Amino acid sequence: MHPQVLLKNRKPDRITTLEEYREGGGYEAMVRALKDETHQSIQDILMDAGLLGRGGAAFPMGQKLSTVLENAPYPRYVVCNADEMEPGTFKDRVMIHADPHQLIEGMVIAGCAMGAAHGLIFIRPEYENAARILSREVENARQAGFLGKAIMHTGFDFDIVVHRSGGRYICGEGTAILNALEGKRPNPRKPPPFPTFKGLWQLPTLVQNVETLCCVPHVIQNGADWFRSLALTPEGAGTKIFSISGRVRRPGCYELPMGIKLSEIIEDYAGGMCEGSEFKACLPGGTSTQFMPASMYHAVMDFKSLEDAGYRLGTGAIIVFDQNTCLVGATLNMIAFFVRESCGWCTPCREGLPYIRDLLQRIENGQGEPAFVDRLKEMCDHLPRAYCAFAPGAAAPVESLLEHFADEVNEHIEKKACPFKSS
Numbered sequence: 001m002h003p004q005v006l007l008k009n010r011k012p013d014r015i016t017t018l019e020e021y022r023e024g025g026g027y028e029a030m031v032r033a034l035k036d037e038t039h040q041s042i043q044d045i046l047m048d049a050g051l052l053g054r055g056g057a058a059f060p061m062g063q064k065l066s067t068v069l070e071n072a073p074y075p076r077y078v079v080c081n082a083d084e085m086e087p088g089t090f091k092d093r094v095m096i097h098a099d100p101h102q103l104i105e106g107m108v109i110a111g112c113a114m115g116a117a118h119g120l121i122f123i124r125p126e127y128e129n130a131a132r133i134l135s136r137e138v139e140n141a142r143q144a145g146f147l148g149k150a151i152m153h154t155g156f157d158f159d160i161v162v163h164r165s166g167g168r169y170i171c172g173e174g175t176a177i178l179n180a181l182e183g184k185r186p187n188p189r190k191p192p193p194f195p196t197f198k199g200l201w202q203l204p205t206l207v208q209n210v211e212t213l214c215c216v217p218h219v220i221q222n223g224a225d226w227f228r229s230l231a232l233t234p235e236g237a238g239t240k241i242f243s244i245s246g247r248v249r250r251p252g253c254y255e256l257p258m259g260i261k262l263s264e265i266i267e268d269y270a271g272g273m274c275e276g277s278e279f280k281a282c283l284p285g286g287t288s289t290q291f292m293p294a295s296m297y298h299a300v301m302d303f304k305s306l307e308d309a310g311y312r313l314g315t316g317a318i319i320v321f322d323q324n325t326c327l328v329g330a331t332l333n334m335i336a337f338f339v340r341e342s343c344g345w346c347t348p349c350r351e352g353l354p355y356i357r358d359l360l361q362r363i364e365n366g367q368g369e370p371a372f373v374d375r376l377k378e379m380c381d382h383l384p385r386a387y388c389a390f391a392p393g394a395a396a397p398v399e400s401l402l403e404h405f406a407d408e409v410n411e412h413i414e415k416k417a418c419p420f421k422s423s
């Protein structure tokens, strides 16, 4: 069993209460940060710990904080991105249900590190229970003196509101959240300026994913070296919550060290492949990452190692496919999702994704032509010109389908039918 940090208080049937969280050392890191640390020292610890954003972008949190200028205007904001809508990803919900106070504590420490007095949790509307839990526990934390005016007699003010998202995937993009919170159309903003410079209402704003913020109290409590030592590779740092689904016996959320092998996650934690199933491919981090073929079965799962191998860890949502899954059909499903969720702001995404979907649909229906393959590649090449990372992310499964499973695509075209439906 690997060390449990973020899920150590997880219970099968209920959340961890404030009292239980405190008995386990909860809020000690916050009190220490507020009393003994400075903006700079907290940023330095997070930087030395190598804490990278767990929402998919993997940007160093300490570096983000360091871009908040000392003389930047007030008020400043900490925004927690809990708008988890990447298909296959459910880790943030599990963490909120398991132990909500580590998120609250992480937000207060992040606020302390940038001089922010306001925190907002932007949460997916379907997460009704999670929003209810957070609202209740924020109030409990306030009653206990961990939020509000002069927290623990330190003179530091910080409070949190829970804000429900409008319920579209693009609302969870780091900068679209800011427009959504301002009551505007939630299309992304093109940096620069970056949100830590001009974010919510043009004021300095830190936007960070739930899992990332949950790591913060543990890093402050135990130190940068401890956090790095949790990983199995020098390139990794800390643990990662992997949400695994698809053709495995025990789908679910597992907290494992960064740098663990994919094969170990599947065999030792997810119970192995389902009966009669052989591993054919997986998406390592949600539907905006590339298919990893069977040759990557023993891949090392940390941000840097996967990037060096040409893949992305994304959110760590592993979706496993077996030999009976039509990957053309699976990719079609994903693209249909992205078409529906595009904000429609820019042409390559608004027009390009439906065109890709239609080409895939025709291939899947047995109406494909050999020229479609080149057309798909050409369309995918256009998508990085889109305004935000949504469109290139949507292209990732398509590009990797054409790269690693070209035979399967060609078989659809040659047989003029889906081989998985006709066999």
Ligand code: SF4
Pocket: 170, 187, 188, 341, 342, 343, 344, 345, 346, 347, 349, 350, 386, 387, 388, 389, 390, 391
């Ligand atoms: S890439 Fe898509 S989601 Fe992003 S701004 Fe353009 S239309 Fe909107």
